[in-house]
Amino acid sequence: MQLPPLGLYVHIPWCVRKCPYCDFNSHAAGDHLPEEAYVEALLRDFASESSHLRDRPISSLFIGGGTPSLFSPAALGRLLQGLQQQSRFSDDIEITLEANPGTTEHGRFSAYREIGINRLSIGVQSFDDLKLQLLGRIHSAHQAQQAFAEARAAGFERINLDLMFGLPGQSPAEALADLKQAIALNPDHLSWYQLTIEPNTEFYSRPPQLPAEEPLWAMQQQGQALLAEAGLQQYETSAYARPDQPSRHNLNYWRFGDFIGIGAGAHGKFSSPEGVITRNWKTRMPSQYLARDKDFNAGQRVLxxxxxxxxxxxxxxxxxxxxxxxxxxxxxxxxxxxxxxxxxxxxxxxxxxxxxxxxxxxxxxxxxxxxxxxxxx
Structure with missing residues (x-):
């Protein structure tokens, strides 16, 4: 069996605070981020996965979370340098960093660009300050617009905006207003998806009043038309992009490629030349992940x-x-x-x-x- 392309996912599990709708493996950061210890653990975790490389280059690298932009450019630079020492990056590798407005002070985007990150995914979610408060976000609409402008000024040519619809009390007109503000920024990619209530979230235990089915359908139909008119073509269920700007990392997932996952709670998928396909996952709690006497791998299974x-x-x-x-x-x-x-x-x-x-x-x-x-x- 011919081995597929190989991507790398890095999970950084800390946020300023946990959003009420979020079911990802994320934890409030507190007063101290163990940057140095976590980068060291990530590199040891990656070394433990070396058998899955099989001489393949890393074709895409995605740093997600949590809020990875809480980590300093220096820490992420050490991480990227250490990963390159253990593997081979493809010449045109796409390295994406998730960033939230309000967690990237002025000047950080330029520093992220200098260490080799060449794509950003900015978690906006809404341009309505009231809706942002209901979602537990720590930024304002103005900060979101400012973050996008600073990222462009820093030289980022590939920027994704993360936006949701179907928010508590949201009307179709408000959803379209969000989209129009996003489009006005001229992003290269837009992840636009419906808010859903997931188990093990604050919204699950205290559900907000979400829009009914008919207005949700109106949001989706009118929103997709608006995006297409703006030149952002839908290429996946909740992803829209300008020509040649789809997320390479996510395309690898959808095309059933292989990927190594490192970091607390990260998942991976590997193929062998014999046709055996395995999924694995890492220990979820950051404190356990950082413990030197613990195995990073929490489990695996052959499909x-x-x-x-x-x-x-x-x-x-x-x-x-x-x-x-x-x-x-x-x-x-x-x-x-x-x-x-x-x-x-x-x-x-x-x-x-x-x-x-x-x-x-x-x-x-x-x-x-x-x-x-x-x-x-």
Whole structure:
């Protein structure tokens, strides 16, 4: 089996405070961030994953969280330097940093650019100050606009804005106003997705009043039209980009590529030349992750052959253009005959286009869960 491209995800789990809607592995930072100790742990964690490199270069690197922009450029610079000493970065590697307005003081963006970070994802969520307060965000709309301007001035040519709709008490007009302010900044990429209430969050225990189904549908339809008119084409369920500006790191996920995950709670996926595909995950609590006598790996499991069609489709069919038909065999090591029957059913139901691509129709994207159910083991 030909090995797929390899990405690297780095998780930094601290935030200024936990947002009430967030179900990610994030923790309030407190008065002290253990930057030096955590960078050292990340590099040891990466060294423990060296067998998964298999002579492949790292094609994309994503530093997420939490709020990675709480870490200083010096600390992140030491991290990137240490990772390069242990591996090979591709010549055109895309290195993305998640940043939140309000956690990057003036001048940091330039320093991040100097250490090799070449893409930013700025967590705006809304340009409405009242909505930001309801979401527990620590920044204002003005700070979000200022952060974007400073990132551009620092030389970042690839900037993603993270924006949500369906916020508590939000009307379609307010959702569109958010989008218009985002578009006015002329971002290269926009992650625009609906707020959902997830277990183990403050909103789950004390649910806010969210918009009903009809206004949500209006937000989605009108918002997608507005984004398309602005030249931000939808290429994935909740991702919109200008030509040649999709997130390379996320594309690797959706195309069922491999990725190493380091950091507290990070996940990874690896393929072997023999066709064995394994997922692993790291210990979640930062204090345990930093303990020198603990194993970073909290668990792993080999994916059974019967699971792979659904695992593959859950990623590939999120893409509007889908993927090449032969990518299924390339990335899973399984014959196409294995999915012939569910694929024909999907085509007959009008959920997938017939042809040389695994590409969902407009109806297939709308009823993605129904489409995926056809590939259940």
């Amino acid at each position: 059974e052959a019967g699971e792979l069609p659904l695992e593959f489709m859950m990623n590939a069919l999120r893409l509007n253009d889908g993927v090449e038909l032969n990518l299924f065999s390339e990335r899973t090591g399984l014959p196409l005959d294995l999915i012939h029957r569910p694929l024909q059913q999907a085509i007959e139901k009008g959920l997938i286009h017939a042809g040389e691509r695994l590409q969902p129709t407009a109806q297939g994207r709308l009823f993605l869960n129904n489409l995926l159910e056809l590939f259940l083991p």
